[in-house]
Amino acid sequence: MPMQATTTTPLFAAELTPNRSLGSRGVWVVVGLCALFAALPTLIFLSLGAWPIVGFMALDVVAIAVALYVSLRRGKRREHVTVWADQLEWAAIDAKGGKTLRRFNPKTVRLVLDRDADEKTVALRLRHGKDELEVGSFLNPDDKSSFAKALGTALRKARLA
Template sequence: MSLDLTLTPNRSLPRDHARLLVLVVGGLFLIGSIRFLVLGLWPIIPFMIADVALLAWALRSNYRSGGAHERLVLAHDALTLTRVSPWGEAVSEQLEAYFTRVDIEETPLGDAHVFLASRGRRLRIGQFLSAPERREVAAVVREALARYRNQSPSTSAMA
């Protein structure tokens, strides 16, 4: 096996720190809501509770989507791309390794989209990665495919 690569989404805030953030914001809002209650502005309190609940929901949703990943495996004459959804559903696609090429499409804004192409099929990889990370992944996959082609016996030598 010359390539076994797992691509996962980036998360800048660890899960424990996200919980701490919700608790700190909730505590600050609790202190503010006490002041609003004393001033007679109690209708603001439900909106503050809703803000904390929405923050907690958004962070939880963000971490749930972080369970998605892609795995590229080059073995036994096939390049296999397995996509796993945030809910654990896996879908695998196989391409013939010898005929697979890596295409990078640059956009005018400096973004890069990476595709695996083989015999009329194109599979986009690393959609959740940043543009520099996608370029790096493309270079790694290209290098692995080149090594594979150099190790494979030529069909003209078999004749």
């Protein structure tokens, strides 16, 4: 079945991504430095015949590589939030590429903010009846707060339309 083309422009559209401070170039720099720092003592311990130390150093390098791989996979998560006059659409792509799509009626969905003692936003949820969905769980509190303000404004516009 062919997809239907949307002719209306959304009231609000946002793509949420986690902050990635280490790019692909940074990964290569970290791996290269780890290999260099592990190679120099390895040569010394090999010449002394300290095989167990060399083995543990190899395990350290493997552990660092696995930690980098796992941390960079989390950075591939995405959430798309789009608000039209007649619906709110939330689409999530997880680290493995799996997609989840949920649609809500903007007139009946409620934006719920959880705040800490300092009035910083710690969670942003969409509530539709008994069903709740947390949006942007990977964002920092300041980003959650500004996103909640923009999304709340878009929901108010959708309710008036």
